[in-house]
Amino acid sequence: MINRIKFSIFAFILTVSALNTEGHAGIAEEPIYHVSMIKVLADPEKFLGKRISLAGYLAHRDLPILFLMEEYAFINNVESGIYVSRSDVVESSCFGRFVVLSGRFEKDSSGAHFLREIISMMYARSEDGILVSCRGTK
Numbered sequence: 208m209i210n211r212i213k214f215s216i217f218a219f220i221l222t223v224s225a226l227n228t229e230g231h232a233g234i235a236e237e238p239i240y241h242v243s244m245i246k247v248l249a250d251p252e253k254f255l256g257k258r259i260s261l262a263g264y265l266a267h268r269d270l271p272i273l274f275l276m277e278e279y280a281f282i283n284n285v286e287s288g289i290y291v292s293r294s295d296v297v298e299s300s301c302f303g304r305f306v307v308l309s310g311r312f313e314k315d316s317s318g319a320h321f322l323r324e325i326i327s328m329m330y331a332r333s334e335d336g337i338l339v340s341c342r343g344t345k
Contacts, residue, residue: 228256232292239309240258244275247312248287260309261289261322271297273322292323301341304330 239258247254247261263273266280271291274280279287291308292298310325329338 221257242271244289247289247320248275251312251314254312254316255314257312258310258324258326259312259322260307260308262305263288265291265297265301265304265308267297267302271302273306277305290319290321291325298328298341299324300329301328304341306330306341307338 218235238260239260240254241260242254244261250318261273263275263295264277265273266282266288268285272280272285274288275289276287282324286333289312292310298325307327307329308322308325309345310322313320313321313323328341329343331337332339
């Protein structure tokens, strides 16, 4: 129950921050779509090749996976998650947290969906809920 409340607060912060998002310096002004993880998992083909921003629980398996909820990470329900590309460096401070990742959504040759070309990684600080970067932007 507490985790669901934390996730609800986190999702609200993500929504508010999405309203204030500006383009990233040094990157062509391609839009970043702020979408729910549920929409991406339900219809992944709709988002292929697009830059998206997702909120979820980041865990590390063979590859980093952004899960819909912490409970899915605990039971390793990879169908309820999206892989983060191995070529993108993921800071260890992000693992085991609810995070917001922004990057390009793609599918590899095996059919697995990945978030690549990570632009930003942020998490909500537990003491005040403010989103802070756990890795600098590119």
